[in-house]
Amino acid sequence: MKKCSDFVLKMDESVTLAAANRAKALKAQGRDIIDLTLGQPDFPTPKKIGQAAIEAINNGQASFYTQAGGLPELKKAVQHYWTRFYAYEIQTNEILITAGAKFALYAYFMATVDPLDEVIIPAPYWVSYVDQVKMAGGNPVIVEAKQENNFKVTVEQLEKARTSKTKILLLNSPSNPTGMIYSKEELTAIGEWAVAHDLLILADDIYHRLVYNGAEFTAISSLSDEIRNRTTVINGVSKTFAMTGWRIGLAVGDPEIIAAMTKIASQTTSNPTAVAQYAAIEAFEENDKSFEKMHAAFEERLNKIYLQLSEVPGFELVKPNGAFYLFPKVTKAMAMKGYTDVTDFTTAILEEAGVALVTGAGFGSPENVRLSYATSLETLEAAVTRLKDWMND
Numbered sequence: 001m002k003k004c005s006d007f008v009l010k011m012d013e014s015v016t017l018a019a020a021n022r023a024k025a026l027k028a029q030g031r032d033i034i035d036l037t038l039g040q041p042d043f044p045t046p047k048k049i050g051q052a053a054i055e056a057i058n059n060g061q062a063s064f065y066t067q068a069g070g071l072p073e074l075k076k077a078v079q080h081y082w083t084r085f086y087a088y089e090i091q092t093n094e095i096l097i098t099a100g101a102k103f104a105l106y107a108y109f110m111a112t113v114d115p116l117d118e119v120i121i122p123a124p125y126w127v128s129y130v131d132q133v134k135m136a137g138g139n140p141v142i143v144e145a146k147q148e149n150n151f152k153v154t155v156e157q158l159e160k161a162r163t164s165k166t167k168i169l170l171l172n173s174p175s176n177p178t179g180m181i182y183s184k185e186e187l188t189a190i191g192e193w194a195v196a197h198d199l200l201i202l203a204d205d206i207y208h209r210l211v212y213n214g215a216e217f218t219a220i221s222s223l224s225d226e227i228r229n230r231t232t233v234i235n236g237v238s239k240t241f242a243m244t245g246w247r248i249g250l251a252v253g254d255p256e257i258i259a260a261m262t263k264i265a266s267q268t269t270s271n272p273t274a275v276a277q278y279a280a281i282e283a284f285e286e287n288d289k290s291f292e293k294m295h296a297a298f299e300e301r302l303n304k305i306y307l308q309l310s311e312v313p314g315f316e317l318v319k320p321n322g323a324f325y326l327f328p329k330v331t332k333a334m335a336m337k338g339y340t341d342v343t344d345f346t347t348a349i350l351e352e353a354g355v356a357l358v359t360g361a362g363f364g365s366p367e368n369v370r371l372s373y374a375t376s377l378e379t380l381e382a383a384v385t386r387l388k389d390w391m392n393d
Contacts, residue, residue: 015362070097101249179320
């Protein structure tokens with residue numbers, strides 16, 4: 001008897017988690033591995049946030065189920081946060097709190113996608129988008145964003161990809177894995193195109209405050225009422241507040257879609273973890289300067305490591321202005337070392353140089369590798385030195 005479904009047998013494991021697990025396994029064997037795989041801040045969760053969780057436990061608030069869509073107090077905190085950083089007001093029926101932003105994405109696709117609906121996804125893309133669309137029975141339509149165009153797609157490319165079955169456009173800005181940001185003008189053109197063709201927009205804004213060197217984040221949902229009414233925004237506390245392990249995400253959008261996503265949550269997760277929700281209330285209130293310190297460190301790392309990585313033979317980079325990743329093109333480097341497959345090349349770097357990167361193949365970009373600079377500058381510089389030495393060997 002076949003125990004697993006055809007679908008899951010065809011599904012790939014997340015390449016970022018697979019790379020991280022391989023690095024951990026080698027470390028457990030005693031190997032000296034520098035791990036640049038995971039996209040999580042190396043800073044601890046701020047103490048005030050942790051204290052809020054402790055207080056919720058001590059006074060018994062964390063002991064019970066909450067509403068499937070999240071605590072009312074947390075939704076109010078999100079409302080205030082939205083006014084500050086998105087510059088428009090939202091109502092509580094436009095908010096869903098989820099067990100991580102990844103689940104918010106999943107709930108969105110399950111709530112909106114019918115079999116054979118098409119979802120346009122620019123590549124490079126975050127590793128889980130494609131499989132999540134497939135889980136919902138939809139068809140992911142990949143539009144390649146060239147490195148020469150700063151990894152951004154144009155309206156012309158989107159129009160070529162659009163068919164009568166197209167329902168959703170997915171945008172991730174700042175981007176994982178590229179760190180690139182769409183300008184207000186670019187987003188306006190894309191948003192107006194979506195309105196003209198009656199498409200929904202899914203905006204993954206999880207890195208919205210991690211922008212550097214004077215760059216500005218523009219929320220596509222803030223551009224006009226027409227664009228906002230068809231846009232669902234995904235966000236959360238993981239990146240901005242160094243809370244990856246707390247698993248609190250959120251979705252903001254049309255009340256009908258949010259209600260449908262809440263129904264999905266009620267039949268799957270029941271509710272996000274109560275204690276994490278109380279911690280998230282404190283996070284959104286931002287009663288200390290932890291974010292500013294973390295942001296300054298990321299900006300310094302980007303500016304220094306970008307220059308150093310650019311000197312690695314065969315590595316070609318576009319300097320990003322958001323998130324915390326570098327995504328160099330390595331076709332020349334592969335040729336220099338005798339490789340034609342980027343995953344094999346990444347494996348060789350791990351085994352021979354002791355540096356764990358993530359293959360670009362999982363992001364829809366078989367010419368690139370991703371590294372996270374969400375680790376110490378000393379560690380990053382040591383990793384670049386190993387890459388230089390390996391390429392020059």
